[in-house]
Amino acid sequence: xxxxxxxxxxxxxNDGRGSPGLGARATDRQGPRGxxxxxxxxxxxxxxxPCRSPADGLRAAYVPEERAFDPLIQDPxxxxxxxAAPDRMWCQHHNGIFRWDQGDGRWTELxxxxxxxxxxxxxxHPADPDTAWFVPAVSDECRVPVDGRVVVTRTRDGGRSFEAxxxxxxxxxxxxxxxxxxxxxxxxxxxxxxxxxxxxxxLSEDGGDRWVALSGNxxxxxxxxxx
Numbered sequence: 001x002x003x004x005x006x007x008x009x010x011x012x013x014n015d016g017r018g019s020p021g022l023g024a025r026a027t028d029r030q031g032p033r034g035x036x037x038x039x040x041x042x043x044x045x046x047x048x049x050p051c052r053s054p055a056d057g058l059r060a061a062y063v064p065e066e067r068a069f070d071p072l073i074q075d076p077x078x079x080x081x082x083x084a085a086p087d088r089m090w091c092q093h094h095n096g097i098f099r100w101d102q103g104d105g106r107w108t109e110l111x112x113x114x115x116x117x118x119x120x121x122x123x124x125h126p127a128d129p130d131t132a133w134f135v136p137a138v139s140d141e142c143r144v145p146v147d148g149r150v151v152v153t154r155t156r157d158g159g160r161s162f163e164a165x166x167x168x169x170x171x172x173x174x175x176x177x178x179x180x181x182x183x184x185x186x187x188x189x190x191x192x193x194x195x196x197x198x199x200x201x202x203l204s205e206d207g208g209d210r211w212v213a214l215s216g217n218x219x220x221x222x223x224x225x226x227x
Contacts, residue, residue: 057107061095062140078180080124080132083187088129092122092180097134099159110159115146121183128189130158133208135178135194143177150174152183152194152208168211169202176200181223195221 055071063073075094082088087102096117098107110117116136125131134153137143145151150169153162170176176196185192192204194211199218202211 052105055107056105057109058091058093058098059096059109077120078122080122082124082129083126085129088124090122090124090132092119092134094118094140097122097159108159110155110162113153113162115149115151115153115164119178120180121178122180123183123185123192125185125189126187128156131156131189131207132159133183133185133192134162135183137177144175145170145177148173148175150176150196152192152204152211154208165208165211167209168204168213170200179222181225182221184224184226186226191226193224193226195224197221 053071055074057069058071058074058076059068060070060073060075061068062075063070067073076091076098077094078092080090089100091098091100091107097110097113099110100107113134113136116138118139119134119136121133121135123133132155136146136151136153138146149166149171151164151166152169153164155162176198178194178196182195183192190205190207192208194202194204195218197220199216199220200213201215201218201221201224203214204211
C-alpha cells in the first residue's frame with residue numbers, strides 16, 4: 001500500500017494484489033515559484049515552520065484502529081484536481097472518498113456516500129471545484145457493482161451530497177469494474193467517458209445524467225483520455 005500501490009489487471013503484476021508501483025499522484029505548477037500546491041506543499045518550509053503530512057486526514061480501515069491515520073500505510077487509488085481551482089482535489093481511497101482543500105491543509109473524509117465508498121476511479125470537473133464523479137463497487141473482496149447495477153456517483157456541492165446516476169448503464173446482473181484511469185471528463189465538464197473490465201465503453205454528454213453504450217466487446221479497458 002502507499003508507495004507500493006495496488007495494481008488492477010490480470011497476471012499478478014496488476015491484479016490489485018499489492019504489485020509495486022505509484023498508485024496516485026497529482027501536481028499543480030501554479031504554486032509559489034512554480035512549486036506544486038496541495039498535499040506535500042509546505043509554504044512555511046523556507047521559514048523553518050513544521051510541515052503537515054500530505055496524507056493528513058486520510059484514514060485506513062484495513063489496519064488496527066490505532067494505526068488508521070498512519071500516513072505511511074494509506075492507499076489512495078486515484079487523485080484528481082480541479083484544473084480551474086487547483087486548491088481543491090478529490091481522492092478515491094481504498095476505503096473511502098476524501099476531499100482536499102488547501103485552506104484546511106488536510107483531507108476530509110466524506111461519509112455516507114451510497115451505494116458504496118469503495119472504487120478506483122474519480123474525475124474532477126475542470127471548472128467547478130464542487131463537482132466530481134466516482135464509480136462505486138462493493139468492496140475490495142467483492143469487486144463488482146453494488147446490487148449488480150453500474151452507477152456513477154456525482155457530487156455537485158463539494159461532497160455534502162451525492163446522487164447515483166445509472167440511466168443508460170447496465171442495471172441488472174452487471175459485473176463491470178472500472179479501473180482508476182478508465183473514467184475521464186473533457187474540458188467542457190459535460191462529456192464523460194467510462195470503460196470497464198468487461199470491455200464495455202459508455203459516453204455521457206450531459207455530465208453523467210444519461211449514458212450511451214459505444215461498445216460492449218472490447219478487451220478490458222484500463223485507461224481512457226480525451227484528446
